[in-house]
Amino acid sequence: MAQHFPLTSLMSLATLLNVAFCANFSDFFQPLWAPDHIATEGDHINLSLDTVSGCGFESRSKYLFGKASMQIKLVEGDSAGTVTAFYMSSEGPNHDELDFEFLGNVSGEPYLVQTNVFLVDGIPIRVFANKEENGVIYPKSQAMSIRGSVWNADDWATQGGRVKTNWSHSPFVATFRSFEIDACELSPETDDVEARCGASRQFWWDKPSVRELNRHQSHQLKWVRRKHMVYDYCKDVARFTELPRECIN
Secondary structure, eight states: OOOEEEEEEEEEOOOEEEEEEOSSHHHHEEEEEOGGGEEEETTEEEEEEOSSOOEEEEESSOEEEEEEEEEEEOOOSOOTTEEEEEEEEOOSTTOOEEEEEEEOOSTTSOOEEEESSEEETTEEEEOOOOOGGGTOOOOOSSOBEEEEEEEEOTTTTTGGGTSOOOGGGOOEEEEEEEEEEEEEEOOTTOOOHHHHHTTTOOSGGGSGGGSSOOHHHHHHHHHHHHHTOOOOGGGOTTTOSSOOGGGOO
16 A cells, blocks of 8 residues: 655755745646656646656755655555655755655565655654764755655665566656645845844744754654664664764764
8 A cells, every 4th residue: 555654854954934835836846857757736746657767856946944844655566676755955066965765665565764854744753963063064054955756776775676676567656745845945146045044043943942852752753763763874883884973972
C-alpha cells in the first residue's frame, strides 16, 4: 500500500515574508528536469519514473528562514530501487541542502527514509545542531528552492543495491499535494539577507520556542531513534576512522 506522509521541513538556511497555501502547483513551482514526466492537476503533481528518465520540480522562488510542508503519496507496490525525494537546495559547488529521501522496497516491506533534518507529522526525527564554533558549516546564508523528485537508484537504494528496479512495473508514480510555504522569500537582488529575514527578530523563526526542542519534542525524538532508526553515520566507526565534526558533542 502506498503511504501518505505529511512532511514539514524547517529551513535553517532566507523580500518579504511569504505565506503560500498552494491552490495551483504551477503558480509556485516549475519543472526542474524531464517536464514530459510531470503531470499537474490543480494542487496535485504526479512525478513519473520509467526506463527513459525520472523527473523533478522546484519552486519558482528561493527561501532562507521558514517552513515548507507537503503531503506525498509514495510509489505503490514494488518500489525497489526507486527514490522519492522532498528537499531544499541552493546552487553552486558548495551548496546547502536539506534532504528527505524515501527509499523504495519490495512489495510488503516498509520504506526507509534518510534525512539530515526534518519533521514528519510534526514529530522531530532528526536534528542538526549549530556547531559553528567547532568548525562545522551551518546552513544559514544560502537561499534554497523547494524541490521534489523521483529517480532510479537501484545501485544503492534498496538493501544496499542487492535488489534492483523491476522495470516491468514502470512507470513508477509519486504524488505531491497540499503545498504550504511560510518562509522568507529572497530575491536575487537582495544583498542584506540578515536585514530582510531576521535582524528585526519579528518573525516566528526568531522566537526562543523554535531555537531548540521542547521537552515533549525531545522525548519524541528519543522515541523515534529508539523504535525506528536503523542507521546513524555518527556511530559508524567502520566507515569513519575519525568521526565528522558534527558528530562530536
